[in-house]
Amino acid sequence: MSDWVEECADLWRFLSGGSVTQLLALLPDTDTLETEETACCIHLPSGRKLLCIPRGDRYLALHEAGHSLLTVGLGMRLAEAGVPTARRQLIRDEGIANRFRDAYLQGSGDPLFAAALAAEGE
Amino acid sequence: MQALLAPMPPKPRSVDPPTEFARRFRALRGERTQGHFGRLLEIHQSTVSAIERGESTPTRQLIDKLVEVEGVDREEWEALAGLRRKLTDEERIEEVARRTAREVMEPWQQYVTGGLLTEALLKLANETGQTVLIDPSLATLPRSTPADVEKILARVRKDMGLE
Numbered sequence: 001m002s003d004w005v006e007e008c009a010d011l012w013r014f015l016s017g018g019s020v021t022q023l024l025a026l027l028p029d030t031d032t033l034e035t036e037e038t039a040c041c042i043h044l045p046s047g048r049k050l051l052c053i054p055r056g057d058r059y060l061a062l063h064e065a066g067h068s069l070l071t072v073g074l075g076m077r078l079a080e081a082g083v084p085t086a087r088r089q090l091i092r093d094e095g096i097a098n099r100f101r102d103a104y105l106q107g108s109g110d111p112l113f114a115a116a117l118a119a120e121g122e
Numbered sequence: 123m124q125a126l127l128a129p130m131p132p133k134p135r136s137v138d139p140p141t142e143f144a145r146r147f148r149a150l151r152g153e154r155t156q157g158h159f160g161r162l163l164e165i166h167q168s169t170v171s172a173i174e175r176g177e178s179t180p181t182r183q184l185i186d187k188l189v190e191v192e193g194v195d196r197e198e199w200e201a202l203a204g205l206r207r208k209l210t211d212e213e214r215i216e217e218v219a220r221r222t223a224r225e226v227m228e229p230w231q232q233y234v235t236g237g238l239l240t241e242a243l244l245k246l247a248n249e250t251g252q253t254v255l256i257d258p259s260l261a262t263l264p265r266s267t268p269a270d271v272e273k274i275l276a277r278v279r280k281d282m283g284l285e
Contacts, residue, residue, distance in 0.1 A: 033277055038239060038270040039259035044281040045252040052274055063259060073255030080244065093257055 005096055008069060009103035018108040020058045023065055024051065030068050032061075041067035059101065066100025067093065143202040144176040150192060163187045180205070239266040242275055252282055 016023035024032050030049045039060040042050040051064045067073075075090030151159045156170040163170075164187060172178035180203040188194045200206045240256070247254045279285045 033274060035270040035273065036267050038266040038274065040239070041257040042274070042278060043255035044278060045254065046281050048281060050277055060259060067257035071257050073257045076256050076258060097257070
C-alpha cells in the first residue's frame with residue numbers, strides 16, 4: 001500500500017508542530033465549527049470546507065482534518081445518486097481520514113494514540 | 123574396498139514440511155494423546171497423526187468438529203486449511219471495512235438517508251440547486267442533534283449567500 005496519506009500527515013505534523021489546534025488553523029480554505037456530537041467535513045459550494053468537530057475532541061478533529069486535506073465527499077455524493085460503487089468510495093474516504101489521524105498521532109508520540117488504539121482493541 | 127562398506131547416505135524424504143494448519147492442529151491437541159484427540163473429533167488416531175505431519179488434507183467436516191468441540195474460529199481455521207470459499211463482493215467490502223473504517227460496518231444506508239444533518243443538507247441543496255458535498259464521520263452522523271444541525275446549516279447557508 002502506498003504511504004501517500006502518511007507522508008501528508010508527516011508534512012502537516014511538521015508544519016503544525018504537532019499541535020492539533022495549530023493544524024486546524026493552518027488548513028487551507030477551511031473553517032471549523034464546534035458541535036455537540038456531530039463530526040463531519042462539509043465541502044461548501046464556494047470551495048471552502050467546514051469542519052464540524054465535537055468540543056475538544058482532538059481524535060475526531062484529526063480525522064476531519066484528513067477529510068479536509070485528502071477527500072472530497074465523493075462517497076456520499078455517489079450514494080445520493082444511487083451509484084453502486086458508492087459504498088466502496090465511502091469506505092475508502094473513511095479509511096484515508098483514519099490513516100491520516102493515526103499517522104499524525106503516531107509520529108507525534110502522542111499518548112492519545114496509544115489510548116485510542118487500546119480502546120479500539122477492546 | 124573401504125568405500126564399498128561405508129553406509130549409504132539416507133534417502134532424502136519427499137514429504138513436505140508440516141503446514142501452518144498442521145502446526146496449529148498439533149498445538150491445539152496439546153498434552154492429549156492422538157487417540158484421545160481423535161475420538162473427540164471422531165477421526166482415527168492415524169488420521170490425527172497424518173494431519174500433524176502435514177500428510178493429510180483437513181476436510182470441512184473436521185473444521186466443523188474443531189469449531190464444535192474446541193471452539194476454534196471457523197473463518198481462521200478454514201483459511202488455514204485452504205477451505206475458505208471465495209468471498210462475494212459484499213463480503214469483501216465488509217472485510218475491507220473491518221480493517222479500515224470499522225464504523226462502516228453499521229447499516230450504511232441510515233447514514234445516507236437518515237440523520238437530521240444529511241436530510242437538511244440535501245433539502246437545502248435541492249432548494250438552491252447548489253452542490254454540498256459531505257464527508258461524514260459515519261459513527262457520529264446519526265447522532266446529529268437539532269442544535270448541531272441548526273448551527274451547521276446557518277454556516278452553510280451563509281456560504282451559499284442565502285443569509
